[in-house]
Amino acid sequence: xxxxxxxxxxxxxxxxxxxxxxxxxxxxxxxxxxxxxxxxxxxxxxxxxxxxxxxxxxxxxxxxxxxxxxxxxxxxxxxxxxxxxxxxxxxxxxxxxxxxxxxxxxxxxxxxxxxxxxxxxxxxxxxxxxxxxxxxxxxxxxxxxxxxxxxxxxxxxxxx
Amino acid sequence: xxxxxxxxxxxxxxxxxxxxxxxxxxxxxxxxxxxxxxxxxxxxxxxxxxxxxxxxxxxxxxxxxxxxxxxxxxxxxxxxxxxxxxxxxxxxxxxxxxxxxxxxxxxxx
Numbered sequence: 001x002x003x004x005x006x007x008x009x010x011x012x013x014x015x016x017x018x019x020x021x022x023x024x025x026x027x028x029x030x031x032x033x034x035x036x037x038x039x040x041x042x043x044x045x046x047x048x049x050x051x052x053x054x055x056x057x058x059x060x061x062x063x064x065x066x067x068x069x070x071x072x073x074x075x076x077x078x079x080x081x082x083x084x085x086x087x088x089x090x091x092x093x094x095x096x097x098x099x100x101x102x103x104x105x106x107x108x109x110x111x112x113x114x115x116x117x118x119x120x121x122x123x124x125x126x127x128x129x130x131x132x133x134x135x136x137x138x139x140x141x142x143x144x145x146x147x148x149x150x151x152x153x154x155x156x157x158x159x160x
Numbered sequence: 161x162x163x164x165x166x167x168x169x170x171x172x173x174x175x176x177x178x179x180x181x182x183x184x185x186x187x188x189x190x191x192x193x194x195x196x197x198x199x200x201x202x203x204x205x206x207x208x209x210x211x212x213x214x215x216x217x218x219x220x221x222x223x224x225x226x227x228x229x230x231x232x233x234x235x236x237x238x239x240x241x242x243x244x245x246x247x248x249x250x251x252x253x254x255x256x257x258x259x260x261x262x263x264x265x266x267x268x269x
Contacts, residue, residue, distance in 0.1 A: 016185035023183075023213070041244055045215045052184040052217060100253030107230050110223045115216040115252050122251050 006073040014058035014065040014084060019051045022069055026080070029071050033078060034143060042123040043141055047080050049116035050137040054084035057135065076143055077125075083136040162186070164210075165193045174202045179210035182218030190218070194225045201232030207264060209240035219252060226258050239264045 008029060012018040023044045030040045051067055058065040065085045072079035100118060101110065120127050126140040163180035174197050182190060197204055204225070211218075222238065229236045238260045241249070246262060249255040 016183075016188075019184050020181065038244075041213075044213065045248070048183055048215045052215070055184055100251060101257055102253055103256040105253075105257065107227055110227060110257065111220075115219055118252070119216055119248075 004075065005079075008071040008073065010069045011066050012069070014055050014067050016052075016055050018067075019048055019055060022051055022067075023048055025069075026071065029073060030078060033073060035078070035141075036144065039141065039144070043078070043080075046120045046123040046127075046139055046141075047082065049120050050080075050082035050139065053116055053137075054082060054135065057084060077140050078143075079138065079140045081136060081138045084134045163189055165190060167193065167197065169197075169202075172202050174200075174204050176204065176206045177210070178206060178208055181213040182211060182221070183213065183215055184217045187217035187221050191221045191224065194221065195228065198225045198228035198234070198236075199232060201229070201234040203235045203237075204229055205237045205239055207240045208238055208242075208245055209264075211242075211245065214245060214248060216252075219248065219254060222258060223254070235259075237261065 008025070010022065010025060012021060026043060026047050027040055030043050035043065047069075051069070054067045058067075068081075068083045070081040072081070120137070120139060124139045125142050128138045130136040130138070163178065163182060163186035166177040166179075168175045176194070176197065178190065180186060222236075226236050236259065238258060241260055241262055243262075246255070246260065249258065249260050
């Protein structure tokens with residue numbers, strides 16, 4: 001594994017209107033690294049999902065928090081870390097609510113939320129979630145051909 | 161990052177055109193427009209041709225709309241989906257639940 005990385009860090013208010021700004025930056029970084037159009041679109045969704053969770057969490061708590069984002073640009077991969085400052089929420093429960101839906105789901109069983117984590121897991125190569133005073137999501141996507149094993153699992157780390 | 165929602169109603173047929181990005185910022189705007197339409201129990205056709213980005217917040221809005229439409233005895237069709245959008249409905253399993261199409265069934269618009 002190659003470990004020399006360039007880091008780009010951002011901090012934005014935990015408000016919905018800033019998620020698009022993060023996407024624009026991500027798009028620029030990923031495009032410079034040579035990801036394909038589809039890979040960049042996948043990255044945009046996965047990172048937005050993490051930011052959406054952070055923003056909605058801050059909103060629920062009625063806090064004017066911030067979301068920190070760090071892009072780690074490696075030769076063979078992009079690592080994106082999204083961290084909020086809020087109290088952690090129950091990722092175990094969230095994970096149990098993970099999609100996808102099947103045709104056997106009744107209309108009443110369809111939920112308007114809960115697909116975010118599933119999409120992160122599906123669209124990235126690695127996703128790690130850390131719960132402490134806030135929630136930190138670390139996601140990795142390898143540049144094409146750098147990775148043989150593409151099984152993605154969400155690993156949950158409790159640090160309390 | 162703005163979203164534009166255009167609604168044309170002809171009695172029980174409602175055609176909605178959405179343009180822009182659907183994310184955590186714009187999804188509430190979209191939901192506000194679609195809920196009253198879904199509540200009418202009408203036949204709702206939504207064109208997504210000009211949607212350049214969408215994530216789970218958008219899926220959530222369409223799931224909510226779908227549930228409301230079903231409850232009221234109407235119908236929902238999502239049309240003109242790009243390959244990207246079809247993939248999103250596909251990997252989440254919603255493709256087999258909500259009526260989506262890469263084409264427009266309404267013919268020339």
